[in-house]
Amino acid sequence: MKQDSIHLIDEKHLKESQKIFKLLSNPTRLQMLHLLEQKRLNVKEIGGILNVEQSVVSHQLAHLKKFQLVSSEQIGKARYYQLNDPHILDVVNETIAHSDHVMRGKKHGE
Amino acid sequence: MKQDSIHLIDEKHLKESQKIFKLLSNPTRLQMLHLLEQKRLNVKEIGGILNVEQSVVSHQLAHLKKFQLVSSEQIGKARYYQLNDPHILDVVNETIAHSDHVMRGKKHGE
DNA sequence: ATAACATATGTTAATAATAACATATTTATA
DNA sequence: TATAAATATGTTATTATTAACATATGTTAT
Numbered sequence: 001m002k003q004d005s006i007h008l009i010d011e012k013h014l015k016e017s018q019k020i021f022k023l024l025s026n027p028t029r030l031q032m033l034h035l036l037e038q039k040r041l042n043v044k045e046i047g048g049i050l051n052v053e054q055s056v057v058s059h060q061l062a063h064l065k066k067f068q069l070v071s072s073e074q075i076g077k078a079r080y081y082q083l084n085d086p087h088i089l090d091v092v093n094e095t096i097a098h099s100d101h102v103m104r105g106k107k108h109g110e
Numbered sequence: 111m112k113q114d115s116i117h118l119i120d121e122k123h124l125k126e127s128q129k130i131f132k133l134l135s136n137p138t139r140l141q142m143l144h145l146l147e148q149k150r151l152n153v154k155e156i157g158g159i160l161n162v163e164q165s166v167v168s169h170q171l172a173h174l175k176k177f178q179l180v181s182s183e184q185i186g187k188a189r190y191y192q193l194n195d196p197h198i199l200d201v202v203n204e205t206i207a208h209s210d211h212v213m214r215g216k217k218h219g220e
Numbered sequence: 221a222t223a224a225c226a227t228a229t230g231t232t233a234a235t236a237a238t239a240a241c242a243t244a245t246t247t248a249t250a
Numbered sequence: 251t252a253t254a255a256a257t258a259t260g261t262t263a264t265t266a267t268t269a270a271c272a273t274a275t276g277t278t279a280t
Binding site for chain 2: 006007008009012013014015016017018019020021022024025026027030031034035038039049050068085087088090091092094095096098099100101102103
């Protein structure tokens, strides 16, 4: 009997992981998560730091919120955002560290 | 002097991380990496296991190769692929584990 | 209640990712 | 060397992402 028993990622985990990676594959969102790792910030502050338009910031935050990576709280006129899921930062930080390794290890261009 | 010294991800790391996350945000590519983690496989085998067309497999493998996540070797008529970068699997596996956590923690739909 | 500030949401145009199909290369064997 | 098998590459239509702009909603102070 020849059984190699190769394992596949099941549909649910696959889709969920895909969503997470999609969320992290955008530079603005990555920076936002990185910022919020350090400090709770409101929309205007984030836009100022990243030099990104207000509506873009709000849209991307909504996106992150939809997938529960951030939560928010209204304080006065401003709405402050914070990380809702510190664990995801492990993935981010590990990947940044990895990217560092990849960058250093590059033979030529690309 | 008011200095909050908020740190930003620098351009290089940001772009590199973005590339990696983009690569991982596709279900076919994720499955491929997961397969290759277990066993070196050729194009036909991968297509068979994942039930994906030959040209799609080749295109996606080329994509992964371009970013040095896999390497390949010709053996007879077949070309076998293998992981070139086991470290990236840590990111993948951590994210899958995380997605598991997220899925369990979900209150209602979405 | 109205004005001003902050944020959210709707819509659209530009761009990128994907799968599908066709064709070209490469390798082994008759 | 001709053929078949395996893989790669080119091209295109479909769909998804993104940023930009316009408008709406919510919050505070006057």
